[in-house]
Amino acid sequence: xxxxxxxxxxxxxxxxxxxxxxxxxxxxxxxxxxxxxxxxxxxxxxxxxxxxxxxxxxxxxxxxxxxxxxxxxxxxxxxxxxxxxxxxxxxxxxxxxxxxxxxxxxxxxxxxxxxxxxxxxxxxxxxxxxxxxxxxxxxxxxxxxxxxxxxxxxxxxxxxxxxxxxxxxxxxxxxxxxxxxxxxxxxxxxxxxxxxxxxxxxxxxxxxxxxxxxxxxxxxxxxxxxxxxxxxxxxxxxxxxxxxxxxxxxxxxxxxxxxxxxxxxxxxxxxxxxxxxxxxxxxxxxxxxxxxxxxxxxxxxxxxxxxxxxxxxxxxxxxxx
Numbered sequence: 001x002x003x004x005x006x007x008x009x010x011x012x013x014x015x016x017x018x019x020x021x022x023x024x025x026x027x028x029x030x031x032x033x034x035x036x037x038x039x040x041x042x043x044x045x046x047x048x049x050x051x052x053x054x055x056x057x058x059x060x061x062x063x064x065x066x067x068x069x070x071x072x073x074x075x076x077x078x079x080x081x082x083x084x085x086x087x088x089x090x091x092x093x094x095x096x097x098x099x100x101x102x103x104x105x106x107x108x109x110x111x112x113x114x115x116x117x118x119x120x121x122x123x124x125x126x127x128x129x130x131x132x133x134x135x136x137x138x139x140x141x142x143x144x145x146x147x148x149x150x151x152x153x154x155x156x157x158x159x160x161x162x163x164x165x166x167x168x169x170x171x172x173x174x175x176x177x178x179x180x181x182x183x184x185x186x187x188x189x190x191x192x193x194x195x196x197x198x199x200x201x202x203x204x205x206x207x208x209x210x211x212x213x214x215x216x217x218x219x220x221x222x223x224x225x226x227x228x229x230x231x232x233x234x235x236x237x238x239x240x241x242x243x244x245x246x247x248x249x250x251x252x253x254x255x256x257x258x259x260x261x262x263x264x265x266x267x268x269x270x271x272x273x274x275x276x277x278x279x280x281x282x283x284x285x286x287x288x289x290x291x292x293x294x295x296x297x298x299x300x301x302x303x304x305x306x307x308x309x310x311x312x313x314x315x316x317x318x319x320x321x
Contacts, residue, residue: 004059004296005031005300006033006035006059006204006297007026007034008300009035011313012302012306013306013310019310022310022314023050031058033058033059033297034047034060035299036063037062037063038062038065048082048086049082052082059089059090060082060089061299062092064093066094066097067094067097072120072124072145073127075094075124076127082155083155087151091202092155093159093160093204098110098233099234100232112139114165115137116139117169119137121157121159121169122137132146133146159176159177160177160178160179162234162241171196175201176194177202177203179204181238182242183273184286187203187290188294189242204299205298207276207300208222208302209276209301210222211278211313211317213308215277217305218277222271224263225275225303227254227259227266230250236251246267247266249265287317302317
C-alpha cells in the first residue's frame with residue numbers, strides 16, 4: 001500500500017468550527033494528507049490553516065485553487081502564508097478550474113487557460129523566493145511585486161491537468177499533477193505523460209468514494225455527480241479524449257436541453273468506473289488500484305449520503321493497518 005493516504009477537508013454535515021475532533025483523529029487512523037477544494041463551498045486555504053493547528057503532522061494541499069480568481073500577488077501571499085504556517089508540509093495545487101466557476105460565478109473571462117496556468121506557475125516560482133518580479137507574461141503583467149513574508153521552505157507546485165497539454169505542463173514546469181474524475185485504468189494513460197519529465201513527479205488523484213452504501217443509492221449519488229461535472233466542457237473534452245464513448249448519449253441529451261434524459265443515460269458501468277463504492281474493504285482495494293496504476297497520493301473525496309456521519313466515513317475509508 002502507498003505511504004500516502006489523503007482525504008478532502010472540510011467534511012460535510014458538520015459546522016467547520018465543530019470539526020476539530022475529526023481532524024485530530026485523521027493521523028491516528030493512518031491518513032497522511034489533508035487536501036482542500038474550492039468551488040462554491042469553503043475557500044481553499046482556511047480549512048488547511050485550521051488543519052495545520054488541529055492535525056500538525058498532516059501534509060496539506062490545495063486541489064485546487066483557480067489561477068484566475070485571485071490576482072498573482074494575492075495568490076503568492078496566500079500560498080506563502082500557509083507555507084510559513086506549516087513549513088515543509090504544504091503543497092500548492094493550482095489549475096484552470098472551469099468556465100462555470102471562473103466566468104459564470106466570478107465574472108472573469110475564461111480565456112487562454114493553458115497560458116494562464118503556465119504564466120501563474122512561472123510567476124509563483126519567482127515570487128515565492130522573495131525576488132522582485134517585474135515581468136510581462138502572455139496573460140498578465142506584474143510591475144515590481146516583492147513578497148514581504150517569504151516562506152522558510154518553497155512549497156511544491158502541482159498543476160491540475162486533464163489532457164496532454166496540461167499534463168505535460170505539470171511535468172515540465174510543475175512538480176507534478178493533480179488528476180480528477182477518472183478510473184484507475186485511466187491513470188495508466190495519464191500518469192506516464194506527467195512522468196515523461198521525471199519519475200519523481202507526483203501524481204495526486206482525487207477519488208470520489210461512497211463507502212458502505214447499497215449499490216442503488218450509491219449509483220444514484222454517482223449519477224448526479226457525473227451529470228454535474230462531466231457535462232462541463234473541460235471534463236467532457238477529457239472523457240472524449242479518454243475514449244469514454246458510453247457517455248455519448250448523456251452529452252447528446254444535455255446538448256438538447258434534456259437534463260432528466262442526460263441523467264438517465266449515464267450507464268451503471270461508468271458510475272462504477274469513476275466512483276468508488278461498496279463495502280469499506282472493497283473501497284480501500286479500489287483506492288489502492290489507483291496507486292498500483294501510478295498515483296502517488298490518493299485523496300479521497302467522500303460523497304456519501306447524509307445518513308453517514310463524517311466520523312463513520314473517515315474510519316471506513318482509512319488505510320488498512
